[in-house]
Amino acid sequence: MLAYILRRLWLGLVTVVAISIVSFVIIQLPPGDFVDAYISNLSASGSMVSQQEAQSLRQQYGLDRPVWVQYGKWMTKVIQGDFGMSMEWGRPVTEVIGDRLWLTIVVSIAAIILTWGIALPIGIFSAVRQYSIPDYAFTFVGFAGLAVPNFLLALIIMYFGFTLFDLKIGGLFSAEYQLAPWSYGKVGDLIAHLPLPALVLSLAGTAQLIRIMRANLLDELRRPYVTTARARGLAEWRVVLKYPVRAALNPFASTIGYLLPFVVSGSIVVSLVLSLPTVGPLLLRALIAQDMFLAGTIVLLLGVLTVIGTFLSDLILMWIDPRIRAGMHE
Helix, strand or coil: CHHHHHHHHHHHHHHHHHHHHHHHHHHHCCCCCHHHHHHHHHHHCCCCCCHHHHHHHHHHHCCCCCHHHHHHHHHHHHHCCCCCEECCCCEEHHHHHHHHHHHHHHHHHHHHHHHHHHHHHHHHHHHHCCCCHHHHHHHHHHHHHHHCCHHHHHHHHHHHHHHHHCCCCCCCCCHHHCCCCCCHHHHHHHHHHCHHHHHHHHHHHHHHHHHHHHHHHHHHHCCHHHHHHHHCCCCHHHHHHHCHHHHHCHHHHHCHHHHHHHHHHCCHHHHHHHCCCCHHHHHHHHHHHCCHHHHHHHHHHHHHHHHHHHHHHHHHHHHHCHHHHHHHCC
Protein backbone atom coordinates (compact mmCIF):
# COMPACT_ATOMS: atom_id res chain seq x y z
CA MET A 1 0.00 0.00 0.00
CA LEU A 2 2.85 2.40 0.81
CA ALA A 3 4.43 1.74 -2.58
CA TYR A 4 1.07 2.50 -4.23
CA ILE A 5 0.79 5.84 -2.39
CA LEU A 6 4.40 6.82 -3.18
CA ARG A 7 3.89 5.94 -6.84
CA ARG A 8 0.77 8.12 -6.97
CA LEU A 9 2.62 11.00 -5.32
CA TRP A 10 5.46 10.74 -7.84
CA LEU A 11 3.03 10.68 -10.78
CA GLY A 12 1.23 13.68 -9.28
CA LEU A 13 4.49 15.64 -9.07
CA VAL A 14 5.34 14.84 -12.70
CA THR A 15 1.82 15.87 -13.71
CA VAL A 16 2.15 19.22 -11.92
CA VAL A 17 5.39 19.96 -13.78
CA ALA A 18 3.75 19.07 -17.10
CA ILE A 19 0.73 21.25 -16.25
CA SER A 20 3.00 24.19 -15.43
CA ILE A 21 4.73 23.91 -18.82
CA VAL A 22 1.49 23.56 -20.78
CA SER A 23 -0.25 26.40 -18.93
CA PHE A 24 2.70 28.77 -19.44
CA VAL A 25 2.87 27.96 -23.16
CA ILE A 26 -0.90 28.36 -23.61
CA ILE A 27 -0.84 31.77 -21.95
CA GLN A 28 1.89 32.81 -24.40
CA LEU A 29 -0.06 31.67 -27.49
CA PRO A 30 -2.27 34.75 -28.09
CA PRO A 31 -0.60 37.43 -30.24
CA GLY A 32 1.06 40.24 -28.34
CA ASP A 33 1.81 40.42 -24.64
CA PHE A 34 0.87 42.38 -21.53
CA VAL A 35 2.63 45.52 -22.77
CA ASP A 36 0.60 45.45 -26.01
CA ALA A 37 -2.64 45.12 -24.02
CA TYR A 38 -1.49 47.89 -21.67
CA ILE A 39 -0.67 50.24 -24.57
CA SER A 40 -4.02 49.44 -26.22
CA ASN A 41 -5.91 50.39 -23.06
CA LEU A 42 -3.95 53.63 -22.73
CA SER A 43 -4.56 54.48 -26.40
CA ALA A 44 -8.30 53.96 -25.91
CA SER A 45 -8.23 56.54 -23.12
CA GLY A 46 -6.25 59.03 -25.20
CA SER A 47 -2.77 58.43 -23.74
CA MET A 48 0.22 57.45 -25.82
CA VAL A 49 3.24 55.26 -25.01
CA SER A 50 6.46 55.67 -26.95
CA GLN A 51 8.38 52.76 -28.43
CA GLN A 52 11.20 53.35 -25.97
CA GLU A 53 8.80 53.22 -23.00
CA ALA A 54 7.25 50.02 -24.34
CA GLN A 55 10.69 48.42 -24.70
CA SER A 56 11.57 49.50 -21.18
CA LEU A 57 8.39 47.84 -19.84
CA ARG A 58 9.22 44.62 -21.68
CA GLN A 59 12.70 44.58 -20.18
CA GLN A 60 11.28 45.32 -16.73
CA TYR A 61 8.95 42.31 -16.85
CA GLY A 62 11.36 40.07 -18.78
CA LEU A 63 9.06 39.89 -21.81
CA ASP A 64 11.98 40.45 -24.18
CA ARG A 65 13.48 37.08 -23.26
CA PRO A 66 12.62 33.73 -24.95
CA VAL A 67 9.62 31.81 -23.60
CA TRP A 68 11.73 29.02 -22.06
CA VAL A 69 13.86 31.58 -20.21
CA GLN A 70 10.72 33.27 -18.85
CA TYR A 71 9.36 29.89 -17.77
CA GLY A 72 12.63 28.88 -16.11
CA LYS A 73 12.81 32.12 -14.12
CA TRP A 74 9.15 31.80 -13.13
CA MET A 75 9.46 28.19 -11.95
CA THR A 76 12.65 28.97 -10.03
CA LYS A 77 10.73 31.61 -8.10
CA VAL A 78 7.68 29.34 -7.69
CA ILE A 79 9.82 26.67 -6.02
CA GLN A 80 10.95 29.37 -3.58
CA GLY A 81 7.33 30.40 -2.92
CA ASP A 82 7.51 33.54 -5.07
CA PHE A 83 4.91 33.53 -7.86
CA GLY A 84 6.17 36.77 -9.38
CA MET A 85 4.60 40.21 -9.83
CA SER A 86 1.19 40.79 -11.31
CA MET A 87 1.79 43.12 -14.24
CA GLU A 88 -1.70 44.62 -14.21
CA TRP A 89 -1.96 45.12 -10.46
CA GLY A 90 1.69 45.99 -9.85
CA ARG A 91 1.73 43.81 -6.73
CA PRO A 92 2.98 40.30 -5.88
CA VAL A 93 0.69 37.57 -7.17
CA THR A 94 0.28 36.14 -3.67
CA GLU A 95 -1.11 39.49 -2.50
CA VAL A 96 -3.46 39.80 -5.47
CA ILE A 97 -4.86 36.32 -4.95
CA GLY A 98 -4.82 36.78 -1.17
CA ASP A 99 -8.07 35.85 0.53
CA ARG A 100 -9.65 34.99 -2.84
CA LEU A 101 -7.87 31.64 -2.89
CA TRP A 102 -9.05 30.63 0.59
CA LEU A 103 -12.58 31.84 -0.11
CA THR A 104 -12.55 29.82 -3.34
CA ILE A 105 -11.45 26.70 -1.45
CA VAL A 106 -14.16 27.27 1.20
CA VAL A 107 -16.87 27.70 -1.46
CA SER A 108 -15.57 24.64 -3.37
CA ILE A 109 -15.57 22.40 -0.29
CA ALA A 110 -19.05 23.61 0.69
CA ALA A 111 -20.35 22.90 -2.82
CA ILE A 112 -18.82 19.39 -2.82
CA ILE A 113 -20.22 18.57 0.64
CA LEU A 114 -23.64 19.82 -0.44
CA THR A 115 -23.41 17.83 -3.68
CA TRP A 116 -22.63 14.61 -1.83
CA GLY A 117 -25.08 15.29 1.00
CA ILE A 118 -27.98 15.73 -1.44
CA ALA A 119 -27.08 13.30 -4.23
CA LEU A 120 -26.20 10.28 -2.06
CA PRO A 121 -29.48 9.83 -0.13
CA ILE A 122 -31.65 10.82 -3.09
CA GLY A 123 -29.81 8.42 -5.42
CA ILE A 124 -30.19 5.56 -2.92
CA PHE A 125 -33.88 6.31 -2.36
CA SER A 126 -34.60 6.52 -6.11
CA ALA A 127 -32.93 3.15 -6.71
CA VAL A 128 -34.66 1.40 -3.83
CA ARG A 129 -38.06 2.92 -4.74
CA GLN A 130 -37.67 2.57 -8.50
CA TYR A 131 -40.60 3.84 -10.59
CA SER A 132 -42.35 5.31 -7.56
CA ILE A 133 -43.81 8.81 -7.60
CA PRO A 134 -40.86 10.24 -5.61
CA ASP A 135 -38.48 8.52 -8.04
CA TYR A 136 -40.18 10.23 -10.99
CA ALA A 137 -40.11 13.55 -9.13
CA PHE A 138 -36.40 13.27 -8.36
CA THR A 139 -35.74 12.22 -11.96
CA PHE A 140 -37.53 15.32 -13.23
CA VAL A 141 -35.60 17.56 -10.82
CA GLY A 142 -32.37 15.86 -11.87
CA PHE A 143 -32.97 16.48 -15.57
CA ALA A 144 -33.96 20.08 -14.82
CA GLY A 145 -30.76 20.53 -12.85
CA LEU A 146 -28.69 19.25 -15.77
CA ALA A 147 -30.56 21.47 -18.25
CA VAL A 148 -30.58 24.78 -16.35
CA PRO A 149 -27.23 26.64 -16.39
CA ASN A 150 -25.93 27.59 -12.97
CA PHE A 151 -25.70 31.28 -13.79
CA LEU A 152 -29.35 31.30 -14.93
CA LEU A 153 -30.40 29.77 -11.61
CA ALA A 154 -28.37 32.48 -9.84
CA LEU A 155 -30.17 35.19 -11.82
CA ILE A 156 -33.58 33.66 -11.02
CA ILE A 157 -32.78 33.48 -7.30
CA MET A 158 -31.53 37.07 -7.31
CA TYR A 159 -34.66 38.27 -9.13
CA PHE A 160 -37.16 36.57 -6.85
CA GLY A 161 -35.13 37.42 -3.76
CA PHE A 162 -35.25 41.12 -4.69
CA THR A 163 -38.86 41.30 -5.94
CA LEU A 164 -40.51 39.11 -3.30
CA PHE A 165 -38.37 39.63 -0.21
CA ASP A 166 -36.50 42.87 -1.02
CA LEU A 167 -33.21 41.07 -0.41
CA LYS A 168 -29.93 41.93 -2.08
CA ILE A 169 -28.53 38.50 -2.86
CA GLY A 170 -24.88 38.25 -3.76
CA GLY A 171 -21.39 38.25 -2.33
CA LEU A 172 -20.01 36.28 0.58
CA PHE A 173 -20.10 39.09 3.15
CA SER A 174 -22.41 41.81 4.35
CA ALA A 175 -21.40 45.40 3.53
CA GLU A 176 -19.95 46.03 7.00
CA TYR A 177 -17.67 42.97 6.80
CA GLN A 178 -16.35 43.24 3.22
CA LEU A 179 -13.27 45.29 4.09
CA ALA A 180 -13.14 44.40 7.79
CA PRO A 181 -10.30 42.26 9.19
CA TRP A 182 -11.00 38.64 9.98
CA SER A 183 -12.89 38.06 13.22
CA TYR A 184 -15.46 35.64 14.64
CA GLY A 185 -18.18 37.96 13.39
CA LYS A 186 -16.79 37.92 9.84
CA VAL A 187 -16.48 34.13 9.88
CA GLY A 188 -20.09 33.85 11.05
CA ASP A 189 -21.18 36.25 8.30
CA LEU A 190 -19.32 34.11 5.73
CA ILE A 191 -21.04 30.95 6.99
CA ALA A 192 -24.43 32.70 6.76
CA HIS A 193 -23.81 33.72 3.13
CA LEU A 194 -22.21 30.42 2.06
CA PRO A 195 -25.25 28.14 1.44
CA LEU A 196 -26.66 30.06 -1.54
CA PRO A 197 -23.54 30.11 -3.76
CA ALA A 198 -22.72 26.54 -2.69
CA LEU A 199 -26.23 25.45 -3.73
CA VAL A 200 -26.00 27.21 -7.09
CA LEU A 201 -22.56 25.79 -7.85
CA SER A 202 -23.50 22.27 -6.80
CA LEU A 203 -26.75 22.04 -8.79
CA ALA A 204 -25.42 20.47 -11.98
CA GLY A 205 -23.06 18.13 -10.13
CA THR A 206 -25.82 17.04 -7.75
CA ALA A 207 -28.23 16.26 -10.58
CA GLN A 208 -25.57 14.26 -12.42
CA LEU A 209 -24.49 12.25 -9.35
CA ILE A 210 -28.11 11.43 -8.50
CA ARG A 211 -28.50 9.77 -11.88
CA ILE A 212 -25.12 8.01 -11.59
CA MET A 213 -25.84 6.74 -8.06
CA ARG A 214 -29.30 5.51 -9.04
CA ALA A 215 -28.05 3.66 -12.13
CA ASN A 216 -25.09 2.04 -10.35
CA LEU A 217 -27.09 0.99 -7.33
CA LEU A 218 -29.82 -0.54 -9.50
CA ASP A 219 -27.13 -2.56 -11.25
CA GLU A 220 -25.68 -3.73 -7.91
CA LEU A 221 -29.10 -4.64 -6.48
CA ARG A 222 -29.60 -7.15 -9.32
CA ARG A 223 -26.42 -9.07 -8.54
CA PRO A 224 -26.55 -12.59 -7.03
CA TYR A 225 -24.90 -11.66 -3.73
CA VAL A 226 -27.82 -9.32 -2.94
CA THR A 227 -30.31 -12.13 -3.58
CA THR A 228 -28.23 -14.40 -1.32
CA ALA A 229 -28.18 -11.78 1.46
CA ARG A 230 -31.96 -11.43 1.28
CA ALA A 231 -32.39 -15.20 1.35
CA ARG A 232 -30.39 -15.33 4.59
CA GLY A 233 -33.03 -13.10 6.18
CA LEU A 234 -31.00 -9.89 6.54
CA ALA A 235 -32.94 -6.69 7.03
CA GLU A 236 -33.52 -4.79 3.80
CA TRP A 237 -31.61 -1.71 4.97
CA ARG A 238 -28.58 -3.88 5.80
CA VAL A 239 -28.82 -5.64 2.43
CA VAL A 240 -28.78 -2.28 0.64
CA LEU A 241 -26.26 -0.34 2.71
CA LYS A 242 -23.66 -2.98 3.54
CA TYR A 243 -22.38 -3.91 0.06
CA PRO A 244 -24.40 -2.50 -2.90
CA VAL A 245 -24.15 1.12 -1.75
CA ARG A 246 -20.46 0.75 -1.02
CA ALA A 247 -19.84 -0.65 -4.48
CA ALA A 248 -21.96 2.07 -6.08
CA LEU A 249 -19.95 4.78 -4.32
CA ASN A 250 -17.03 4.38 -6.73
CA PRO A 251 -18.31 7.09 -9.12
CA PHE A 252 -18.68 9.49 -6.18
CA ALA A 253 -15.07 9.01 -5.18
CA SER A 254 -13.79 9.25 -8.73
CA THR A 255 -15.49 12.63 -9.29
CA ILE A 256 -13.43 14.44 -6.64
CA GLY A 257 -10.58 14.78 -9.11
CA TYR A 258 -12.55 17.12 -11.38
CA LEU A 259 -15.02 18.64 -8.90
CA LEU A 260 -12.36 20.73 -7.12
CA PRO A 261 -11.05 22.56 -10.22
CA PHE A 262 -14.49 22.59 -11.87
CA VAL A 263 -15.99 24.61 -9.04
CA VAL A 264 -13.19 27.16 -9.54
CA SER A 265 -12.98 27.36 -13.34
CA GLY A 266 -16.63 26.54 -14.04
CA SER A 267 -17.93 29.15 -11.62
CA ILE A 268 -16.55 32.23 -13.37
CA VAL A 269 -19.93 33.38 -14.74
CA VAL A 270 -21.71 32.45 -11.50
CA SER A 271 -19.09 34.35 -9.50
CA LEU A 272 -19.60 37.39 -11.70
CA VAL A 273 -23.38 37.20 -11.35
CA LEU A 274 -23.31 36.69 -7.58
CA SER A 275 -20.35 39.05 -7.04
CA LEU A 276 -18.31 36.33 -5.33
CA PRO A 277 -14.72 37.33 -4.40
CA THR A 278 -13.26 34.08 -5.75
CA VAL A 279 -10.38 33.26 -8.09
CA GLY A 280 -12.56 32.65 -11.18
CA PRO A 281 -13.23 36.28 -12.17
CA LEU A 282 -9.62 37.14 -11.37
CA LEU A 283 -8.46 34.44 -13.83
CA LEU A 284 -10.73 35.84 -16.55
CA ARG A 285 -9.37 39.36 -16.02
CA ALA A 286 -5.77 38.13 -16.02
CA LEU A 287 -6.28 36.21 -19.28
CA ILE A 288 -7.83 39.25 -20.98
CA ALA A 289 -4.94 41.47 -19.84
CA GLN A 290 -2.38 38.72 -20.64
CA ASP A 291 -1.00 39.08 -17.12
CA MET A 292 1.01 35.89 -17.51
CA PHE A 293 2.34 35.51 -13.98
CA LEU A 294 -1.09 35.94 -12.39
CA ALA A 295 -2.89 33.81 -14.99
CA GLY A 296 -0.14 31.17 -14.95
CA THR A 297 -0.27 30.94 -11.16
CA ILE A 298 -4.04 30.45 -11.12
CA VAL A 299 -3.92 27.85 -13.90
CA LEU A 300 -1.12 26.08 -12.03
CA LEU A 301 -3.23 26.09 -8.86
CA LEU A 302 -6.13 24.57 -10.81
CA GLY A 303 -3.79 21.82 -11.98
CA VAL A 304 -2.56 21.22 -8.44
CA LEU A 305 -6.18 21.01 -7.24
CA THR A 306 -6.86 18.43 -9.95
CA VAL A 307 -3.85 16.36 -8.88
CA ILE A 308 -4.82 16.60 -5.19
CA GLY A 309 -8.41 15.65 -6.00
CA THR A 310 -7.29 12.68 -8.09
CA PHE A 311 -4.96 11.53 -5.31
CA LEU A 312 -7.79 11.76 -2.76
CA SER A 313 -10.03 9.83 -5.18
CA ASP A 314 -7.45 7.05 -5.42
CA LEU A 315 -7.18 6.80 -1.62
CA ILE A 316 -10.96 6.76 -1.12
CA LEU A 317 -11.42 4.18 -3.89
CA MET A 318 -8.73 2.04 -2.29
CA TRP A 319 -10.59 2.27 1.02
CA ILE A 320 -14.12 1.52 -0.19
CA ASP A 321 -13.34 -1.02 -2.93
CA PRO A 322 -11.59 -4.23 -1.77
CA ARG A 323 -10.97 -5.21 -5.39
CA ILE A 324 -8.46 -2.37 -5.73
CA ARG A 325 -6.66 -3.39 -2.56
CA ALA A 326 -6.56 -6.98 -3.76
CA GLY A 327 -5.05 -5.84 -7.05
CA MET A 328 -2.11 -4.24 -5.22
CA HIS A 329 -0.92 -7.62 -3.95
CA GLU A 330 -1.10 -9.41 -7.27
